Amino acid sequence: DAMVIQNPRYQVTQFGKPVTLSCSQTLNHNVMYWYQQKSSQAPKLLFHYYDKDFNNEADTPDNFQSRRPNTSFCFLDIRSPGLGDAAMYLCATSTMVTRGPLGLAGAGYEQYFGPGTRLTVT
Amino acid sequence: AQSVTQLDSHVSVSEGTPVLLRCNYSSSYSPSLFWYVQHPNKGLQLLLKYTSAATLVKGINGFEAEFKKSETSFHLTKPSAHMSDAAEYFCVVGRGSYIPTFGRGTSLIVHP
Numbered sequence: 001d002a003m004v005i006q007n008p009r010y011q012v013t014q015f016g017k018p019v020t021l022s023c024s025q026t027l028n029h030n031v032m033y034w035y036q037q038k039s040s041q042a043p044k045l046l047f048h049y050y051d052k053d054f055n056n057e058a059d060t061p062d063n064f065q066s067r068r069p070n071t072s073f074c075f076l077d078i079r080s081p082g083l084g085d086a087a088m089y090l091c092a093t094s095t096m097v098t099r100g101p102l103g104l105a106g107a108g109y110e111q112y113f114g115p116g117t118r119l120t121v122t
Numbered sequence: 123a124q125s126v127t128q129l130d131s132h133v134s135v136s137e138g139t140p141v142l143l144r145c146n147y148s149s150s151y152s153p154s155l156f157w158y159v160q161h162p163n164k165g166l167q168l169l170l171k172y173t174s175a176a177t178l179v180k181g182i183n184g185f186e187a188e189f190k191k192s193e194t195s196f197h198l199t200k201p202s203a204h205m206s207d208a209a210e211y212f213c214v215v216g217r218g219s220y221i222p223t224f225g226r227g228t229s230l231i232v233h234p
Contacts (some may be wrong), residue, residue, distance in 0.1 A: 004165075006165075040224050040227075040229075041226070042212060043166070088163075093220050096126075100203065110156055110168045110171050111166075111168075111222065116163070116164065117166045
């Protein structure tokens with residue numbers, strides 16, 4: 001089945017030790033998103049890619065970086081994790097988003113989410 | 123600009139009774155609206171979506187939602203709750219510049 005895969009499902013890292021979370025998709029979607037979700041809160045968008053175009057949310061800390069080497073894979077790098085970065089990290093994809101004169105435009109296509117990676121910082 | 127308000131942070135029902143999760147939206151465009159469900163320690167799963175076709179939308183697991191433009195609402199309903207419906211539910215609006223906007227979520231609690 002076509003799907004969004006996140007590895008690992010659970011990640012424990014030490015305070016200040018860099019960590020990388022990965023996401024892969026077999027849906028061939030052109031948009032990929034990374035969200036941070038803390039307990040009892042809605043997912044918070046960190047950044048998204050339209051193909052290889054990277055779009056950072058204004059309030060995403062510099063500590064968070066991302067790479068998308070090809071359509072299928074996307075990585076989230078946390079350069080120096082703090083205790084406040086402990087959260088669930090969700091990857092999502094979407095399709096058929098087109099670029100129009102006003103920028104990225106969507107026709108209302110849904111997102112497909114991976115199962116998430118639970119990050120613990122000790 | 124777009125926004126979404128989920129009117130209840132928690133809804134508690136008994137198994138076998140109806141479920142109503144409320145969502146109001148605002149959007150500069152004709153909106154696309156979605157409901158997602160999230161079980162503990164899992165990703166989000168699409169329940170249903172409205173994209174300007176039929177105003178009554180049927181989804182998975184017996185859920186449905188009705189788009190009411192005059193009320194700017196997109197409430198989620200189910201005639202009879204099951205224990206497995208206990209989860210977090212998110213109402214999402216997305217149209218135009220496609221960065222979807224999430225509601226804060228509603229926790230559905232189902233009592234035996």
